[in-house]
Amino acid sequence: MSTPTPSTSPSVILTGDRPTGPLHLGHYVGSLQNRVAYQHDYQQFIMLADAQALTDNMDDTGKVHRNVVEVALDYLAVGIDPAKSTILIQSQIPELAELTFYYLNLVTVARLERNPTVKAEIVLRGFERDIPAGFLTYPASQCADITAFKATLVPVGEDQIPMIEQTNEIVRRFNRTTGRDVLVECKALVPEIGRLPGIDGKAKMSKSLGNTINLGASAAEITAAVKKVYTDPLHLRVEDPGHLEGNIAFVYLDAFDPEKAALAEMKAHYVRGGLGDSIVKKRLEVVLQEMLAPIRARREELAKDRGYIMQVLKDGTAKAREVAARTADEVKAALGLSYF
Amino acid sequence: MSTPTPSTSPSVILTGDRPTGPLHLGHYVGSLQNRVAYQHDYQQFIMLADAQALTDNMDDTGKVHRNVVEVALDYLAVGIDPAKSTILIQSQIPELAELTFYYLNLVTVARLERNPTVKAEIVLRGFERDIPAGFLTYPASQCADITAFKATLVPVGEDQIPMIEQTNEIVRRFNRTTGRDVLVECKALVPEIGRLPGIDGKAKMSKSLGNTINLGASAAEITAAVKKVYTDPLHLRVEDPGHLEGNIAFVYLDAFDPEKAALAEMKAHYVRGGLGDSIVKKRLEVVLQEMLAPIRARREELAKDRGYIMQVLKDGTAKAREVAARTADEVKAALGLSYF
Numbered sequence: 001m002s003t004p005t006p007s008t009s010p011s012v013i014l015t016g017d018r019p020t021g022p023l024h025l026g027h028y029v030g031s032l033q034n035r036v037a038y039q040h041d042y043q044q045f046i047m048l049a050d051a052q053a054l055t056d057n058m059d060d061t062g063k064v065h066r067n068v069v070e071v072a073l074d075y076l077a078v079g080i081d082p083a084k085s086t087i088l089i090q091s092q093i094p095e096l097a098e099l100t101f102y103y104l105n106l107v108t109v110a111r112l113e114r115n116p117t118v119k120a121e122i123v124l125r126g127f128e129r130d131i132p133a134g135f136l137t138y139p140a141s142q143c144a145d146i147t148a149f150k151a152t153l154v155p156v157g158e159d160q161i162p163m164i165e166q167t168n169e170i171v172r173r174f175n176r177t178t179g180r181d182v183l184v185e186c187k188a189l190v191p192e193i194g195r196l197p198g199i200d201g202k203a204k205m206s207k208s209l210g211n212t213i214n215l216g217a218s219a220a221e222i223t224a225a226v227k228k229v230y231t232d233p234l235h236l237r238v239e240d241p242g243h244l245e246g247n248i249a250f251v252y253l254d255a256f257d258p259e260k261a262a263l264a265e266m267k268a269h270y271v272r273g274g275l276g277d278s279i280v281k282k283r284l285e286v287v288l289q290e291m292l293a294p295i296r297a298r299r300e301e302l303a304k305d306r307g308y309i310m311q312v313l314k315d316g317t318a319k320a321r322e323v324a325a326r327t328a329d330e331v332k333a334a335l336g337l338s339y340f
Numbered sequence: 341m342s343t344p345t346p347s348t349s350p351s352v353i354l355t356g357d358r359p360t361g362p363l364h365l366g367h368y369v370g371s372l373q374n375r376v377a378y379q380h381d382y383q384q385f386i387m388l389a390d391a392q393a394l395t396d397n398m399d400d401t402g403k404v405h406r407n408v409v410e411v412a413l414d415y416l417a418v419g420i421d422p423a424k425s426t427i428l429i430q431s432q433i434p435e436l437a438e439l440t441f442y443y444l445n446l447v448t449v450a451r452l453e454r455n456p457t458v459k460a461e462i463v464l465r466g467f468e469r470d471i472p473a474g475f476l477t478y479p480a481s482q483c484a485d486i487t488a489f490k491a492t493l494v495p496v497g498e499d500q501i502p503m504i505e506q507t508n509e510i511v512r513r514f515n516r517t518t519g520r521d522v523l524v525e526c527k528a529l530v531p532e533i534g535r536l537p538g539i540d541g542k543a544k545m546s547k548s549l550g551n552t553i554n555l556g557a558s559a560a561e562i563t564a565a566v567k568k569v570y571t572d573p574l575h576l577r578v579e580d581p582g583h584l585e586g587n588i589a590f591v592y593l594d595a596f597d598p599e600k601a602a603l604a605e606m607k608a609h610y611v612r613g614g615l616g617d618s619i620v621k622k623r624l625e626v627v628l629q630e631m632l633a634p635i636r637a638r639r640e641e642l643a644k645d646r647g648y649i650m651q652v653l654k655d656g657t658a659k660a661r662e663v664a665a666r667t668a669d670e671v672k673a674a675l676g677l678s679y680f
Contacts, residue, residue: 050677051441058445058517065676091677094434094668101391101437101481104474105398109449112473133452133480134444137473141441177398314680328434336405337390337431340654 013038013189014151016047016090019067020057023074024212026196026205029255031155032078032215034191038155039084045149045320046075048313051091052141055134056125072309074215077299082312088320089313090145095321095328099144102331104137106173107166112136116162143167147183148324155189164188178334182327196255201230201248216299219289226285231277241273249280257287353378353529354491356387356430359407360397363414364552366536366545369595371495372418372555374531378495379424385489385660386415388653391431392481395474396465412649414555417639422652428660429653430485435661435668439484442671444477446513447506452476456502483507487523488664495529504528518674522667536595541570541588556639559629566625571617581613589620597627 015035017023023032038044048071053064068089075087090096112118118139122131134141146154146167154164164186171183197203198211205212213225231249235242244250244267257263266283269275302309332338355375357363363372378384388411393404408429415427430436452458458479462471474481486494486507494504504526511523537543538551545552553565571589575582584590584607597603606623609615642649672678 054442054675055445061518061676065679068679089679091672092679094438097438097441098434101440101474102394104477105395105472107473108469109471109473109476110469129448129450131449132445133447133449133477134441136449137444137477140473178401310680332431335394336401339405339408339429339432340650 011042011153012149012151013042013044013153013155014047014146014149014186015044015155016049016145017071018049018053019064019071020053021063021067021207022070022214022216024205024207024214025252026198026212027074028078028215029193029196030157030191032075032080034155035075035085036079039081042153044085045151045323046080046085046087046316047090047145047320048072048088049090049145051097052138052145055132055138058132068313069306069309070216072313073299073302076302076309076312077215077295082316086320087312087316089317092317093148093321093324095324096141096144096148098328099148099324099331100137100141102335103140103143103170103174106170106177107140109136111166111169112139115139115166117160118162120159139163139166140170143170146186147171148327149320150184150323150327151186152184153189154186155191157195158190161188161190174331174334180334182330182334193255197248197251199225199229199248201246213288213292215292215295217292217296219293222288222292223285226281226288229281229284231280235270235277238276239273242270242275242277244271249277249284252284253280253287256291257283351382351493352489352491353382353384353493353495354387354486354489354526355384355495356389356485357411358389358393359404359411360393361403361407361547362410362554362556364545364547364554365592366538366552367414368418368555369533369536370497370531372415372420374495375415375425376419379421382493384425385491385663386420386425386427386656387430387485387660388412388428389430389485391437392478392485395472395478398472408653409646409649410556412653413639413642416642416649416652417555417635422656425656426660427652427656429657432657433488433661433664435664436481436484436488438668439488439664439671440477440481442675443480443483443510443514446510446517447480449476451506451509452479455479455506457500460499479503479506480510483510486526487511488667489660490524490663490667491526492524493529494526495531497535498530501528501530514671514674520674522670522674533595537588537591539565539569539588541586553628553632555632555635557632557636559633562628562632563625566621566628569621569624571620575610575617578616579613582610582615582617584611589617589624593620593624593627596631597623 015031035044035046048068050064050068054061057064072087118136127135142163143166156164168185171185174183175181195203196205198205198209199213200211202209202211213222229248232243232247250267253263266280270280355371375384375386388408390404390408394401397404412427458476467475482503496504508525511525514523515521535543536545538545538549539553540551542549542551553562569588572583572587590607593603606620610620
């Protein structure tokens with residue numbers, strides 16, 4: 001990942017997930033691992049964006065509710081430590097909606113419509129003309145989430161950079177309009193490791209594409225998934241030279257196999273010819289089983305104590321709310337909306 | 341005004357003003373008088389829509405802040421009784437922004453753009469393509485204000501009826517989507533007495549047109565305003581027959597002169613010829629001075645005790661917030677956003 005600029009005050013990270021399904025290896029590589037590392041050096045807020053998830057899940061709100069706990073389990077299972085990171089539930093902090101409300105006055109409809117991320121997602125979700133207003137305006141909501149915690153670093157994929165730019169536009173406009181330095185600009189923190197492809201070879205691992213391996217996957221599910229992993233379609237006989245590019249088995253081994261030297265040897269053998277896919281997949285299975293077994297075990301252990309999970313969420317949300325409420329007070333004061 | 345349908349549970353009224361300037365005779369005729377009457381028979385919430393006022397006043401937030409107290413003074417001076425009506429400050433109830441946030445998912449951008457009231461106001465304010473998002477989405481905010489208090493009656497002008505329709509669309513969609521009867525539909529309560537024209541004869545009395553007589557106007561200001569009141573431009577000589585139509589002096593006398601018989605006589609005389617404008621205006625001045633003197637006196641008396649005004653606003657807002665918070669809890673529960 002790109003190295004965040006050091007500053008005198010400790011950097012604040014805002015990150016999170018829309019709780020619409022269990023997290024998978026794609027999340028692990030793209031964000032969870034980083035969060036586990038970040039939490040030692042930064043003040044980190046991790047948001048379960050349940051309110052945000054409703055923008056395109058109004059027809060299945062139960063799914064969002066259920067997955068809040070599932071995603072929280074994933075967080076704790078991979079090593080996010082609630083004593084170091086603040087895990088919060090978005091909908092339980094009304095100040096985030098309040099900030100959104102005010103920020104909507106600082107961005108024009110035309111500007112929102114030009115936002116490349118919003119444009120791409122409108123196409124992706126097939127909204128066409130029937131875009132829910134909450135979807136068009138979600139950059140303002142994202143700006144609220146970021147600025148409420150005065151986050152200076154926001155880990156995002158390349159495709160989300162326009163959202164960060166939009167946030168900073170609103171921040172600058174707010175500070176300029178009110179003549180006060182209330183809000184803080186943020187930087188995108190784009191991980192160096194790109195997106196993990198799906199087991200089918202598609203560019204993105206995604207629940208809706210059915211090409212994921214979940215963090216909580218059982219041993220049998222892992223075995224079944226590895227069997228389906230896309231390799232080299234031209235590698236028909238063992239003795240044929242194989243290709244590494246687009247070969248998901250090797251992409252995953254690159255990402256997860258801790259034995260780099262043995263992996264390099266295996267790659268060379270594969271390219272040379274004489275190494276069957278089944279051997280490669282066998283290694284991949286060992287690697288994934290070894291990596292996921294302790295995560296699954298922690299997850300199962302934690303899942304037995306729902307009370308503990310809820311307490312973690314409650315405490316994190318309360319702590320986060322204090323920060324957000326302070327920002328909302330400052331924002332309202334700057335807008336002349338303080339009376340009592 | 342149209343008679344509200346009686347129902348088994350007492351009707352709830354939601355009404356209010358954008359605090360962007362002192363209230364004037366137009367407000368008095370169009371709404372304040374009705375509110376004074378309604379408060380005996382209905383549960384009435386009167387909202388100082390300061391947050392809403394920002395949608396087109398981000399460049400002068402101080403104006404909004406100042407006018408919250410001014411408008412509250414106007415309310416109390418005309419006889420709105422804080423023991424009977426609940427006066428609240430919109431920005432101090434975060435649940436209103438919260439409800440807005442969720443309702444934005446229940447209305448499409450295209451639908452908002454088709455709203456005739458929004459369309460007309462976009463033209464009126466000269467926004468063209470640079471419409472602040474908060475302005476386009478304000479029907480969702482209005483829906484939040486109405487539904488937070490489960491208002492069944494909303495006093496509005498004819499031109500605001502599309503806003504009420506939009507609110508009811510969101511209400512129906514929410515109840516249908518969640519399968520719960522949480523939100524309540526409302527009816528527009530359109531006053532029979534139309535809009536009071538400005539002193540210059542323009543259809544609307546409006547601060548921005550500079551054709552108002554404020555409720556707190558001094559005796560000298562009333563005198564000066566009456567001098568400027570538009571009458572009959574064809575009534576050049578006293579002996580000429582005069583016209584009543586569009587004659588603002590008579591429009592105001594119709595609205596405010598308690599001596600109906602004498603007024604009828606005066607009108608006949610004017611139409612016949614032989615009655616000068618100065619006599620008509622003299623009567624108008626007497627009527628307005630008599631009507632506004634006690635309001636101004638109460639206003640001046642109340643203005644001395646800012647602490648009392650702030651206490652009224654604080655108490656009303658606290659009471660209203662309890663109701664709105666209950667609704668927001670129900671709304672979030674229906675959306676599956678309850679956890680602790």
